[in-house]
Amino acid sequence: MLDIAAELHRWTVQGRDFAVATVVRVTGSAPRQPGAALAVDQAGEAVGSVSGGCVEGAVYELCRQALDDGITVRERFGYSDDDAFAVGLTCGGTIEVLVTPVRAGDGVRPVVASALAASAAGLPTALARVVDGPPELLGRAVVVAPSAAGAGGDDGTSTSSEDFERAVVAEARAMLDGGRTGPVTVGTGGSRCGLPVTVFVESSVPPPRMIVFGAVDFASALTRAAAFLGYRVTVCDARPVFATAARFPEADEIVVDWPHRYLATAEVDARTALCVLTHDPKFDVPLLKTALRLPVGYIGAMGSRRTHRDREAALREEGVTAHELGRLHSPIGLDLGARTPEETALSIMAEIVAERHGGSGARLTGARTPIHHTAAPFTGAGPVDVATPDVAVLNALFAPGG
Known part of the structure; x- marks a missing residue:
């Protein structure tokens, strides 16, 4: 009720x-x-x-x-x-x-x-x-x-x-x-x-929380899509000229700070989704090193497959384990053939929904998987303050x- x-x-x-x-x-x-x-x-x-x-x-x-x-x-x-x-x-x-x-x-x-x-x-x-x-x-x-x-x-x-x-x-x-x-x-x-x-x-x-790192055009579309699906959205970028309320009117919070520094003290839990759209190793590597050790529900990073391989190698050099790297969704999103920021946002949100509810991301037509999934218990979560x-x-x- x-x-x-x-x-x-x-x-x-x-x-x-x-x-x-x-x-x-x-x-x-x-x-x-x-x-x-x-x-x-x-x-x-x-x-x-x-x-x-x-x-x-x-x-x-x-x-x-x-x-x-x-x-x-x-x-x-x-x-x-x-x-x-x-x-x-x-x-x-x-x-x-x-x-x-x-x-x-x-x-x-x-x-x-x-x-x-x-x-x-x-x-x-x-x-x-x-x-x-x-x-x-x-x-x-x-x-x-x-x-x-x-x-x-x-x-x-x-x-x-x-x-x-x-x-x-x-x-x-x-x-x-x-x-x-x-x-x-x-x-x-x-x-x-x-x-x-x-x-x-x-x-x-x-509402579950999403933190979008990187105040880019894709972030604007993702913020709108996440807000529509009931997320409380924070946009974080170290560049004040881009991280503005005017550019992200649907965001609940705008933070101007280095992403890894902000994430180190941010309130997160097992339902939190972290989306890294910065495309810059000086932001991505320290941010993902921090993110992959937090009890959050989803971590995704944008970039090509080559970018992913380079990023993965840099993270290994920083001491990130294979188990921790296994939590990273990169390239971010499902294969929808997305091209525009809005289509890419749909791709990302579709992957987050599938991850949250245990969906496969496969077509329902001809599939033998359940239409409605029972969500698996969250793991690694910090306690709700009750x-x-x-x-x-x-x-x-x-x-x-x-």
């Missing part, structure tokens, strides 16, 4: 009751991924989507029912060849949705409200909800967020072990650290002990949700 946090936060501030249906599992091809949500308030107003239209009507009615009876339910939708007119997904996949009532007096409301407020404010937030396990746990929730966002409520009705509570919080934090959304399994006795309980964790993190939850947050896991 955090994908529509701004709207739902407004509803909670206004005191509206609502029910929210969240996609918690996807099998095969489906129009929306886990975390997508549709919410309906007591007046019948709806926001969000779980299927792009295929099953919205049926999910809408489930939300209305949850508002009436206060019961959390999990429902599966798929396509049935036996009944082509049944409610289902025409794309052939299946989705499972968790429908949770969020009404005044419901124990889960303060937990959800806390997560929505933090997410709407742009703070790193994870909301974990039980989606499979003992019936009495279905829909129970916990929020892991920075201390400034507050903690979930506690009605004092906790009936499960503290080990289970802490295990859920630990799993939620691990997902948040990587900016991931998806299911995790926790035993009722904590960790892997006891009956398995499936917990769906939604992570809401600030405060340790207090006891109230732990106990809030067991606030009645249905």
